[in-house]
Amino acid sequence: MKAxxxxxxxxxxxxxxxxxxxxxxxxxxxxxxxxRYPLFTGGKRVRPALCVGMYQAIHGNVSFxxxxxAVAASVEMIHTYSLVHDDLPCLDNxxxxxxxxxxxxxxxxxxxxxxxDALLTEAFTLLAEQPLPSEVIVQLVTxxxxxxxxxxxxxxxxxxxxxxxxxxxxxxxxxxxxxxxGALLQISAVMGARVAQATPEQLAQASAYGQAIGLAFxxxxxVLDAEEDQKEDGPPSFVKLLGVDETRRQAEALRxxxxxxxxxxxxxxxxxxxxxxxxxxxx
Amino acid sequence: MKAxxxxxxxxxxxxxxxxxxxxxxxxxxxxxxxxRYPLFTGGKRVRPALCVGMYQAIHGNVSFxxxxxAVAASVEMIHTYSLVHDDLPCLDNxxxxxxxxxxxxxxxxxxxxxxxDALLTEAFTLLAEQPLPSEVIVQLVTxxxxxxxxxxxxxxxxxxxxxxxxxxxxxxxxxxxxxxxGALLQISAVMGARVAQATPEQLAQASAYGQAIGLAFxxxxxVLDAEEDQKEDGPPSFVKLLGVDETRRQAEALRxxxxxxxxxxxxxxxxxxxxxxxxxxxx
Numbered sequence: 348m349k350a351x352x353x354x355x356x357x358x359x360x361x362x363x364x365x366x367x368x369x370x371x372x373x374x375x376x377x378x379x380x381x382x383r384y385p386l387f388t389g390g391k392r393v394r395p396a397l398c399v400g401m402y403q404a405i406h407g408n409v410s411f412x413x414x415x416x417a418v419a420a421s422v423e424m425i426h427t428y429s430l431v432h433d434d435l436p437c438l439d440n441x442x443x444x445x446x447x448x449x450x451x452x453x454x455x456x457x458x459x460x461x462x463x464d465a466l467l468t469e470a471f472t473l474l475a476e477q478p479l480p481s482e483v484i485v486q487l488v489t490x491x492x493x494x495x496x497x498x499x500x501x502x503x504x505x506x507x508x509x510x511x512x513x514x515x516x517x518x519x520x521x522x523x524x525x526x527x528x529g530a531l532l533q534i535s536a537v538m539g540a541r542v543a544q545a546t547p548e549q550l551a552q553a554s555a556y557g558q559a560i561g562l563a564f565x566x567x568x569x570v571l572d573a574e575e576d577q578k579e580d581g582p583p584s585f586v587k588l589l590g591v592d593e594t595r596r597q598a599e600a601l602r603x604x605x606x607x608x609x610x611x612x613x614x615x616x617x618x619x620x621x622x623x624x625x626x627x628x629x630x
Numbered sequence: 631m632k633a634x635x636x637x638x639x640x641x642x643x644x645x646x647x648x649x650x651x652x653x654x655x656x657x658x659x660x661x662x663x664x665x666r667y668p669l670f671t672g673g674k675r676v677r678p679a680l681c682v683g684m685y686q687a688i689h690g691n692v693s694f695x696x697x698x699x700a701v702a703a704s705v706e707m708i709h710t711y712s713l714v715h716d717d718l719p720c721l722d723n724x725x726x727x728x729x730x731x732x733x734x735x736x737x738x739x740x741x742x743x744x745x746x747d748a749l750l751t752e753a754f755t756l757l758a759e760q761p762l763p764s765e766v767i768v769q770l771v772t773x774x775x776x777x778x779x780x781x782x783x784x785x786x787x788x789x790x791x792x793x794x795x796x797x798x799x800x801x802x803x804x805x806x807x808x809x810x811x812g813a814l815l816q817i818s819a820v821m822g823a824r825v826a827q828a829t830p831e832q833l834a835q836a837s838a839y840g841q842a843i844g845l846a847f848x849x850x851x852x853v854l855d856a857e858e859d860q861k862e863d864g865p866p867s868f869v870k871l872l873g874v875d876e877t878r879r880q881a882e883a884l885r886x887x888x889x890x891x892x893x894x895x896x897x898x899x900x901x902x903x904x905x906x907x908x909x910x911x912x913x
């Protein structure tokens with residue numbers, strides 16, 4: 348994993364340059380400031396890394412073409428909007444994220460609502476303006492809107508706030524997380540494959556990698572949460588249902604599945620390391 | 631205007647059939663119910679009518695092809711999301727809309743937030759799946775996301791909640807309304823022209839019609855509000871700045887501009903009547 352931290356830092360820098368160019372013409376000026384605030388508070392950029400890593404694995408090079416970075420940035424904008432709305436008092440009611448006040452604490456609830464709406468909307472403007480074949484852009488819009496929408500992330504959030512009763516079993520919890528966090532992680536990998544003009548077989552492999560990594564990410568998260576905090580009254584988690592050891596074992600099995608799915612790609616090494624980084628991270 | 635009410639009713643029926651087909655696979659079930667609720671509470675469907683009317687004016691027929699109706703429905707979904715989020719306590723805090731409880735009063739604030747997010751996201755899924763040329767779909771995504779985003783509707787909402795200080799002059803109020811309601815009305819007309827595969831000249835004419843109608847709509851709204859309610863402490867309005875007579879005069883001038891812009895189209899009659907309906911409506 349020697350090269351991974353450098354590569355991840357390069358992905359962050361390159362994607363942040365794209366994000367930094369957006370929203371400069373937002374009006375009124377205080378809206379511009381509020382939109383840019385949550386984009387630059389130290390996210391790990393896991394989704395852009397999955398997108399860029401998948402492109403490079405299939406395409407067999409290490410360049411960061413601008414349209415690829417824009418596609419990666421669009422996923423990060425969707426992820427950021429979901430955090431801003433999740434943090435609002437009517438959902439999770441969080442005062443802090445990544446060590447700084449949440450958007451609604453810093454700018455007010457109305458502005459935070461609009462910030463999320465603006466990030467969500469602009470993700471599609473950004474996709475649509477890329478110099479990629481129109482057929483690819485249409486597919487990317489379908490990918491991103493489906494993963495982010497009621498069939499994906501929003502459906503998971505709905506279940507998370509108890510719109511369908513309490514979550515009590517493993518199957519329902521898996522479904523919730525597959526929707527809430529897994530769908531966007533999975534599609535990040537698929538969208539990188541689309542930009543690389545992957546074959547249908549490669550797309551299926553990218554999708555399998557992304558799906559396994561998406562669930563492994565959540566299992567690893569639950570293990571981290573359990574180590575930090577042994578409370579019994581928190582939200583349902585895999586650790587509570589399965590115990591720490593079994594949750595770890597399942598995460599490791601998913602990591603292996605993910606790695607097998609893309610082993611035949613031209614440059615799989617970075618995705619293999621990324622899978623390890625995601626499932627064994629310690630923060 | 632004899633034919634217009636029938637045609638408007640036909641547009642409503644046809645677009646509502648498209649909306650009715652969406653969200654049937656939403657999960658959890660209570661999310662599906664909450665998403666569908668604001669779509670079917672008696673909107674006038676002005677934006678779909680502008681979209682369909684423009685297509686028919688350029689294309690010279692009166693058919694409702696399915697992709698056209700889907701494009702019209704996507705605009706209505708964006709309009710509906712904006713109402714759901716606007717009604718939330720952190721923005722306008724409205725308990726009723728169109729004579730029924732607002733979404734957050736009927737389902738709760740968290741669900742209402744997610745309903746708006748889902749409608750906004752699904753509008754792009756719907757556009758991307760249409761059997762139209764990919765180049766046209768990419769343009770439609772750009773149109774809709776730009777009009778709905780921080781350069782359009784959201785920018786106007788930001789200004790509306792005082793993110794840039796109070797609105798005191800005619801120029802700022804015009805800008806606010808051009809963004810807040812005008813951008814989406816204008817793009818509805820433009821998107822109908824795109825589906826009709828309009829020439830660049832026709833697109834410019836459709837855009838000019840939409841822009842004039844967008845502002846005329848707001849002027850007419852302000853006149854209606856002033857007639858219903860003479861309060862001095864309401865939000866800034868054109869009537870307060872210009873008086874009723876001058877506001878009416880300007881709305882009529884805009885209606886004429888709009889009609890002149892599309893007078894050379896093959897079947898302009900319906901758009902002429904629609905302009906009159908919008909600027910002289912009494913509710």
